[in-house]
Amino acid sequence: MTQRPETHVFQAEVKELLGLMIHSLYSHKEIFLRELISNASDALDKLRFEALTKPELAAGGDELCIRLDVDPATRRVVIVDNGIGMTREEVVENLGTIARSGTRRFLEALREKGSQSPELIGQFGVGFYSSFMVAEQIVVETRKAGTDGGVRWSSRGDGEFTLEETSGLERGTRITLDLKPLPQGEDDAQDFADAQVLRELVAKYSDFVEWPILMPSERLPDERVLRRRPGPGGVEVVELNSKKPLWSRSKEEIKPEEYAQFYHHLAHDFADPLETVHFRNEGSNEYTALLYVPGARPFDLFEPGRDKAQVALYVRRVFVMGECEELLPPWLRFVRGVVDSSDLPLNVSREILQQNRTLVQIRKRCTTKVLDALGAMRDNRRADYEKFWAAFGTVLKEGLVMERERTEELAGLCLFPTTKDGALVTLDELIARAPKDEDTLYTILGSDLETVRRSPHLEALAAKGGEALCFSDPIDEWVRDALREYKGKKLVALERGEADFGGAAEKEQRETMERDYRGVLERIEQGLTGSVERVRFSTRLKDSPAVLVDSADAPGPHYERMLRQTGRPVPPRKRVLELNADHPLTSKLKSLFEADAQSTKLKDWADLLYGQALLAEGSPLPDAPRFSKLVSDLMLATAK
Numbered sequence: 001m002t003q004r005p006e007t008h009v010f011q012a013e014v015k016e017l018l019g020l021m022i023h024s025l026y027s028h029k030e031i032f033l034r035e036l037i038s039n040a041s042d043a044l045d046k047l048r049f050e051a052l053t054k055p056e057l058a059a060g061g062d063e064l065c066i067r068l069d070v071d072p073a074t075r076r077v078v079i080v081d082n083g084i085g086m087t088r089e090e091v092v093e094n095l096g097t098i099a100r101s102g103t104r105r106f107l108e109a110l111r112e113k114g115s116q117s118p119e120l121i122g123q124f125g126v127g128f129y130s131s132f133m134v135a136e137q138i139v140v141e142t143r144k145a146g147t148d149g150g151v152r153w154s155s156r157g158d159g160e161f162t163l164e165e166t167s168g169l170e171r172g173t174r175i176t177l178d179l180k181p182l183p184q185g186e187d188d189a190q191d192f193a194d195a196q197v198l199r200e201l202v203a204k205y206s207d208f209v210e211w212p213i214l215m216p217s218e219r220l221p222d223e224r225v226l227r228r229r230p231g232p233g234g235v236e237v238v239e240l241n242s243k244k245p246l247w248s249r250s251k252e253e254i255k256p257e258e259y260a261q262f263y264h265h266l267a268h269d270f271a272d273p274l275e276t277v278h279f280r281n282e283g284s285n286e287y288t289a290l291l292y293v294p295g296a297r298p299f300d301l302f303e304p305g306r307d308k309a310q311v312a313l314y315v316r317r318v319f320v321m322g323e324c325e326e327l328l329p330p331w332l333r334f335v336r337g338v339v340d341s342s343d344l345p346l347n348v349s350r351e352i353l354q355q356n357r358t359l360v361q362i363r364k365r366c367t368t369k370v371l372d373a374l375g376a377m378r379d380n381r382r383a384d385y386e387k388f389w390a391a392f393g394t395v396l397k398e399g400l401v402m403e404r405e406r407t408e409e410l411a412g413l414c415l416f417p418t419t420k421d422g423a424l425v426t427l428d429e430l431i432a433r434a435p436k437d438e439d440t441l442y443t444i445l446g447s448d449l450e451t452v453r454r455s456p457h458l459e460a461l462a463a464k465g466g467e468a469l470c471f472s473d474p475i476d477e478w479v480r481d482a483l484r485e486y487k488g489k490k491l492v493a494l495e496r497g498e499a500d501f502g503g504a505a506e507k508e509q510r511e512t513m514e515r516d517y518r519g520v521l522e523r524i525e526q527g528l529t530g531s532v533e534r535v536r537f538s539t540r541l542k543d544s545p546a547v548l549v550d551s552a553d554a555p556g557p558h559y560e561r562m563l564r565q566t567g568r569p570v571p572p573r574k575r576v577l578e579l580n581a582d583h584p585l586t587s588k589l590k591s592l593f594e595a596d597a598q599s600t601k602l603k604d605w606a607d608l609l610y611g612q613a614l615l616a617e618g619s620p621l622p623d624a625p626r627f628s629k630l631v632s633d634l635m636l637a638t639a640k
């Protein structure tokens with residue numbers, strides 16, 4: 001029973017992606033094979049897993065394998081797997097739309113940077129669609145395990161695909177690529193219609209794939225007779241991959257490029273990882289972990305659904321699931337890798353995983369190992385560590401906020417720019433270079449380093465030769481609240497609470513000033529009712545006349561924004577205006593007050609000082625036209 005083929009249009013985003021693929025000059029087109037083999041391997045994994053409970057799905061038929069064949073005369077490459085296959089609906093969903101939000105982000109990045117940004121394609125790994133870089137037509141024939149009918153999907157990547165029902169297909173998926181002609185004038189272009197080229201690509205990218213990747217031996221006439229063996233249907237084949245999972249080999253015998261290649265396969269990332277952590281745990285809980293820290297931030301790291309660890313779980317070398325969130329905490333979700341356990345049952349369900357003690361132990365140890373590796377990178381490979389920090393520092397800080405028992409450990413891994421020279425420092429480095437008796441670590445919150453460095457809050461500290469950590473990442477507000485202390489040193493936020501720089505003598509002087517000026521301060525306070533709670537003298541200022549500070553327990557600006565966005569009431573800010581006792585304006589203010597305590601000028605001055613303090617911290621003015629008029633009046637007064 002064969003129907004007429006139906007024509008469908010691709011989702012607009014797929015169309016756009018395909019347009020980019022077809023015209024791509026990307027020099028790593030060869031990754032298409034890795035992507036197709038990796039899909040085939042996943043399909044076989046899924047079949048084996050489902051067959052644990054429904055053995056009939058895998059019953060009969062040939063050995064589970066991936067077959068690769070090529071006909072140089074017609075430039076046709078075929079990749080066949082006898083894995084799980086797809087239903088008609090799955091075909092339409094998987095090969096007609098872009099389901100993953102990360103792919104959308106990838107597209108946006110391509111649009112921004114231009115379609116010829118090869119590193120983007122490599123970084124992302126566009127899966128099946130990458131085949132359109134090398135093929136002018138692709139046919140996918142597939143039959144889902146446990147169903148009868150099959151589907152034939154075909155497209156030239158030009159905006160449409162056709163679908164028809166077919167019968168007589170084997171279980172699994174057959175993908176036929178009609179390769180584009182070899183590019184003219186590019187002598188060194190790889191010819192994917194050459195069996196040797198394909199074979200080398202398998203060795204390069206897919207050697208450790210667990211399923212045999214077979215090619216008819218007649219395509220490889222030079223192959224030694226020894227490696228030939230009968231394959232499905234009695235055809236003599238050569239097995240192209242060694243199948244040995246990398247993690248099960250001993251560390252000493254694995255070359256760095258083998259580690260890197262496995263990472264490329266796993267993460268669909270063309271760049272090398274920054275760090276590799278490979279260890280085995282013996283004893284009552286036996287497992288092997290191979291974990292990688294990538295070198296760049298994936299596009300979807302902060303997507304709503306992307307908050308789980310991305311480590312695959314295997315049980316005795318059998319794939320169980322691709323993303324096992326129990327293996328690492330969400331704040332290590334950038335880590336990619338594999339954990340292979342000898343002790344878990346093969347048919348573990350999600351529910352079992354959630355309260356499994358074996359897994360709790362694995363998670364703890366893997367977390368410690370990754371953090372140790374990061375610590376070593378911080379100490380020995382600073383440039384790499386700064387690269388890591390730029391990509392994933394924010395995610396690690398989530399751990400500092402969420403995981404109380406690791407707060408100090410994670411704080412030790414943090415880098416912050418210092419107000420001294422903008423360079424990144426660790427808390428330990430800051431402590432090491434501060435005066436011996438300094439028991440405080442100063443921090444200052446602001447939108448960026450430059451603004452923070454100009455902030456009046458910093459004046460007195462900077463004048464003393466001190467420095468503060470610049471907290472400009474939105475999450476730093478939470479870091480500040482979670483990390484009250486580090487190795488016995490108190491964290492103090494310069495922009496809030498009462499600063500205490502001068503010693504006892506300065507404090508006494510300030511108190512005397514405040515007594516002297518009580519009337520003036522009260523008058524200014526009155527003038528600013530509703531805007532500030534108190535007016536007092538400051539010890540944190542050197543040059544500026546005034547500054548605004550928050551109370552020590554006030555919510556920070558990002559927290560306030562969050563409350564607003566979620567429709568929750570925002571508590572009114574109780575701010576304090578601090579005046580610089582040494583500023584000439586202060587004594588002028590007193591003369592004004594003494595001449596006429598009711599002068600309207602005092603209200604104008606209060607507004608001007610308050611406005612200046614707002615501008616200095618980068619906040620909007622509540623009544624900009626009035627502020628502007630006051631400034632104009634002053635200018636006119638001085639021009640007289």
Ligand code: ADP
Pocket residue numbers: 035039040043081083084085086094095126127128129172173
């Ligand atoms: P990804 O593999 O990264 O999810 P792809 O675009 O390569 O993205 O594939 C999309 C989906 O199509 C896969 O997630 C899988 O569900 C399905 N798929 C692709 N190839 C096969 C195959 N050989 N057998 C079964 N399903 C497949």
